[in-house]
Amino acid sequence: xxxxxxxxxxxxxxxxxxxxxxxxxxxxxxxxxxxxxxxxxxxxxxxxxxxxxxxxxxxxxxxxxxxxxxxxxxxxxxxxxxxxxxxxxxxxxxxxxxxxxxxxxxxxxxxxxxxxxxxxxxxxxxxxxxxxxxxxxxxxxxxxxxxxxxxxxxxxxxxxxxxxxxxxxxxxxxxxxxxxxxxxxxxxxxxxxxxxxxxxxxxxxxxxxxxxxxxxxxxxxxxxxxxxxxxxxxxxxxxxxxxxxxxxxxxxxxxxxxxxxxxxxxxxxxxxxxxxxxxxxx
Amino acid sequence: xxxxxxxxxxxxxxxxxxxxxxxxxxxxxxxxxxxxxxxxxxxxxxxxxxxxxxxxxxxxxxxxxxxxxxxxxxxxxxxxxxxxxxxxxxxxxxxxxxxxxxxxxxxxxxxxxxxxxxxxxxxxxxxxxxxxxxxxxxxxxxxxxxxxxxxxxxxxxxxxxxxxxxxxxxxxxxxxxxxxxxxxxxxxxxxxxxxxxxxxxxxxxxxxxxxxxxxxxxxxxxxxxxxxxxxxxxxxxxxxxxxxxxxxxxxxxxxxxxxxxxxxxxxxxxxxxxxxxxxxxxxxxxxxxxxxxxxxxxxxxxxxxxx
Ligand SMILES: Nc1ncnc2c1ncn2[C@@H]1O[C@H](COP(=O)(O)OP(=O)(O)OP(=O)(O)O)[C@@H](O)[C@H]1O
Ligand SMILES: [Mg+2]
Numbered sequence: 174x175x176x177x178x179x180x181x182x183x184x185x186x187x188x189x190x191x192x193x194x195x196x197x198x199x200x201x202x203x204x205x206x207x208x209x210x211x212x213x214x215x216x217x218x219x220x221x222x223x224x225x226x227x228x229x230x231x232x233x234x235x236x237x238x239x240x241x242x243x244x245x246x247x248x249x250x251x252x253x254x255x256x257x258x259x260x261x262x263x264x265x266x267x268x269x270x271x272x273x274x275x276x277x278x279x280x281x282x283x284x285x286x287x288x289x290x291x292x293x294x295x296x297x298x299x300x301x302x303x304x305x306x307x308x309x310x311x312x313x314x315x316x317x318x319x320x321x322x323x324x325x326x327x328x329x330x331x332x333x334x335x336x337x338x339x340x341x342x343x344x345x346x347x348x349x350x351x352x353x354x355x356x357x358x359x360x361x362x363x364x365x366x367x368x369x370x371x372x373x374x375x376x377x378x379x380x381x382x383x384x385x386x387x388x389x390x391x392x393x394x395x396x397x398x399x400x401x402x403x404x405x406x407x408x409x410x411x412x413x414x415x416x417x418x419x420x421x422x423x424x425x426x427x428x429x430x431x432x433x434x435x436x437x438x439x440x441x442x443x444x445x446x447x448x449x450x451x452x453x454x455x
Numbered sequence: 456x457x458x459x460x461x462x463x464x465x466x467x468x469x470x471x472x473x474x475x476x477x478x479x480x481x482x483x484x485x486x487x488x489x490x491x492x493x494x495x496x497x498x499x500x501x502x503x504x505x506x507x508x509x510x511x512x513x514x515x516x517x518x519x520x521x522x523x524x525x526x527x528x529x530x531x532x533x534x535x536x537x538x539x540x541x542x543x544x545x546x547x548x549x550x551x552x553x554x555x556x557x558x559x560x561x562x563x564x565x566x567x568x569x570x571x572x573x574x575x576x577x578x579x580x581x582x583x584x585x586x587x588x589x590x591x592x593x594x595x596x597x598x599x600x601x602x603x604x605x606x607x608x609x610x611x612x613x614x615x616x617x618x619x620x621x622x623x624x625x626x627x628x629x630x631x632x633x634x635x636x637x638x639x640x641x642x643x644x645x646x647x648x649x650x651x652x653x654x655x656x657x658x659x660x661x662x663x664x665x666x667x668x669x670x671x672x673x674x675x676x677x678x679x680x681x682x683x684x685x686x687x688x689x690x691x692x693x694x695x696x697x698x699x700x701x702x703x704x705x706x707x708x709x710x711x712x713x714x715x716x717x718x719x720x721x722x723x724x725x726x727x728x729x730x731x732x733x734x735x736x737x738x739x740x741x742x743x744x745x746x747x748x749x750x751x752x753x754x755x756x757x758x759x760x761x762x
Contacts, residue, residue, distance in 0.1 A: 254651065256647065256650065256651060259647070259650065261574070261575060284650075284653055284654070284655050285653065286653075287650060287651055287652070287653040288652070288653030291651065291652070292651035294644060294647065294648065294651075296644060298642075298644040298645060298647075298648045300645065300648070300663055300667075301645075301667065302663070302666050302667050311649075311652060311663075312652035312653060312654070314662065315649055315652055315653075315654035315658045315659065315662055315663070316652070316653050316654055316658065317658070361648075364648075364652065365651075365652070368652055368653060
């Protein structure tokens, strides 16, 4: 699938040491993208819902994906962390490269890949049987890596990063489902951060939230983009302009335009982009 | 009916087809029919309950006086007044525990396979069809199967183990169907959340999906146990004894159960044994209620933790 050679390199080590990670990020920053989809085509049965998407995702930036409902935004980001293939009769062609290596190569374990590319879903989905604390630790516990860390530290760090610590620090043993929708979504973000991914995918993370909760999450995304590469799908174009560095516009399974957010919203190159962002269709 | 209550632009109320006009000639008869139907449904609910209450009440009146510590701790005897139910009680409880110990892991395992892994595969569909069929097989047939397979071929003899294996087969469809329902009720978003955190399917199932489904699985197990504890026919077929003057000392020991003991007493001509039978029925019901109570309590506690 990929044309890149990677002899001798162990593929997708479960964790890179912090120093190596920093070094690698510096090397690729501004040069090679963190993620890149190449000629990505996705199918549900016979229906082709992505028709060859070529799109780079810059490291430690926020990339927004916009487009009308059903254009394939969710499908595309689910291809990035290999969630697409979990759906029966879903199929895919092309390549997704993480740090230049195809994540669909035969020797890549999707389970390990998903620890490097985390995902936050549209509907907050904390684990209902678990406390707030256990929700944050769920990823580590699930993957049997909890013994390698100090749980209390991980919980505090992840919750602080997700801007939730002050609200829940006295109720860590309460069930995760007892939080408000916005808090639940930040808990889900904390849960994702606790496994220390490199990329965070967010599929309309604010669509179930009120404006105040939305604003908090947007601030959070902003802050996280210092350290993480973020892809966010959104229906809200103001949100795209507020949080993202670059924006990609999808239409009917195709990438119409990808440009720095400012440029895309002020002087779109494609007529269809212009029609969409000015609300003339979609 | 979306026009309900809306006014025309000029302020005059529209005719609202949503509100049934009261002058419709058919509406009175429709209401009468409605009342008749409710009465019928109520009768259909109350009548069987009343009959059941009478039966249970009668049995309890007959038997309650007979129940005492002696009755619960004595072995059967030719003399009704000295006969007790101990072997049946111990036999039933051991048999049910063993049955659950066999049926629950196998049943839940099968449900996990069918629901989480085998979805849409040909083999899963064949298994599903067979489970549905198995649920309809009369229990005597299970007895014959148990006699042929467990008692004879596998050489378990007329033992507790053979009985438990037979009953486990009998209740397996209930456990599987209930567990599958329970797993179906765990939303896919939960599974996706686990996988997106980098867990394997099995890690997600074992640590998140099964714990979430557990209270409901327990409901199925309660149903299954309630069914198994009253079963008599298959146990008679595999050769459970009716007159036992010892307690089973292991899974390969011969045994009797409460229903068999009750059946034995009922079939005797003397009135005094009929009283024993009534008392035995009360003990059986009590055991069933106690078992269910424990399971329901456990489930309530788990659900409270979940909420
Ligand atoms: N599980 C599925 N099975 C079959 N078709 C699907 C499935 N999921 C999505 N599709 C189809 O794939 C296309 C793209 O869907 P996708 O969910 O990626 O759209 P989207 O851009 O995320 O839309 P929205 O903004 O409404 O979330 C749609 O036409 C949809 O009908
Ligand atoms: Mg979507």
